[in-house]
Amino acid sequence: MESMTSLERTMAVLDHKVPDRVPVALHNFLMAARMIGADFGEVMRSGEILAEAQLTAWREFGHDVIMHENGVCAEAESLGCEIHYPSDSAPHVKETILKSLDDVGKLSIPDPEKTFPLNELLKATRILVKETRGKVFIMGRADQGPVALALALFGPENFLLAAGDETLRPRILQLLDFTSRMNVVYGEAQRRAGAHGSSIGSVGTSLISPQMYTELELPGDRKFSSAMRAVGCRSFVHSCGNETRMLTRLISSGADCLELDPLTDPKTCKQTTQGKVSVLGMLDPHGVLRRGTVDEIRNHTLDIMRIMAPHGEFMMGPGCSLPPETPAQSIHAVMECARTAGAYGADGSLPALNS
Ligand SMILES: [Zn+2]
Known part of the structure; x- marks a missing residue:
């Protein structure tokens, strides 16, 4: 018997309390766009249609956390990058804006309420908050973290070459200070629009070394987490890959929750994060949720819950964005597992999962 709303359930996890059952968070902006059958280029540029897509998915599945965004280019576009919006996949950067590190000082932070596409995303947040009547956790994603946004503005090769050159390091840090401020300004605007949480995408070990993470990414992740805490917004840091x-x-970023996929070893993850930070994700979006049979999805979901869910601090969902063609039945299978096997006993164990 469920005794909490989706919002209460999710907040319990973030507050290190045991909820009634494991909450489900769907990283599904592409799948949601496909569900309403509209041209992706049209969906990703309209607050109304983005909200309609998310509400269509939410009415179908009844998940607890709506994770909304239009891809990883929103802040880059608001700063002047040219973005290509394909009709059936996520937008990407066509033309970078920063041709030389000498020009970092010329960049200025736009007003998210008045600048496309951030204004449309904020509009979507307001619609989602209103339509779900305070019962669902709305995450208005700020999406590109400090390094990822710098890569979008300056180009990945340019950035990585300059980052390795000691003489250019001060300019790189100046650029990262700017992108980090952009994250904070947009995250704060998401909070004002009613979002309960916001998230930034960290560039992980697939691109940079742990030492580079500490030097280049971590300061911005920390600033974002503490700025969100100051305005009563929950902070999430996304890092897919191992x-x-x-x-x-x-963990030292101070985020309320880390968004991870199963390439990060789930057992090590549970041991390391327990008592420190919540985890969102850990289901395999491509190999299992997109392509698996219902039985495979159920087994995978139960396996992950068995490791990650005891004593809370876990919300279940795909560890990264679901492909557009993910079958609805896959998500129904995940929801069913959460509603049945994901129910907590008073001691924080999951009785149905172990019987
Ligand atoms: Zn990801």
């Missing part, structure tokens, strides 16, 4: 070696560093 981040097992990075867990203690990610």
Whole structure:
């Protein structure tokens, strides 16, 4: 018997309390766009249609956390990058804006309420908050973390070459200070629009070394987490790929929750994060949720819950964005597992999962 709303359930996890059952968070902006059958380029540029897509998915599945965004280019576009919006996949950067590190000082932070597409995303947040009537956790994602946004503005090769050059390091740090401020300004605007939480995407070990993470990414992740805490917004740091070696560093960002996928070893993850930070994700979006049979999805979901869910601090969902063609039945299977096997006993164990 469920005794909490989705919002209460999710807040319990973030407050290190045991909820009634494991909450489910869906990283599904592409799948949601596909569910309403509209051209992705149109969906990703309209607050109304983005909200309609998310509400369509939420009415179908009844998940607890709505994670909304239009991809990883929103802040880059608001700063002047040219963005390509394909009709059936996520937008990407067509033209960077920063041609030389000498020009970092010329960048200025736009007003998110007046600047496309941030204004549309904030509109979507307001609609989602209103339509779900305070019962669901709305995450308005700030998406690109400090390094990822710098890569979008300056180009990945330019950035990585400059980051390795000691003489250019001060300019790189100046750029990262700017991108980090952009994250904070947009995250604060998401909070004002009613979002309960916001998230930034960290560039993990797939691109940079743990030492580079500490020097370049971590200061911005910390600033974001503490700025969100100051305005009563829950902070999430997303890092997909194998981040097992990075867990203690990610925890030290001070985020309320880490978004991880199963390439990070779940057992090590549970041991390392327990009592320190909540974890969102750990289900395999591509190999299992997109392609698996219902039985495979159920087994995978139960396996992950068995490791991650005891004593709370866990919300279940895909560890990264679901592919557009993910079958609805996959998500129904995950929801069913959460509603039945994911129910907590008073001691924080999951009786149905172990019987
Ligand atoms: Zn990811």
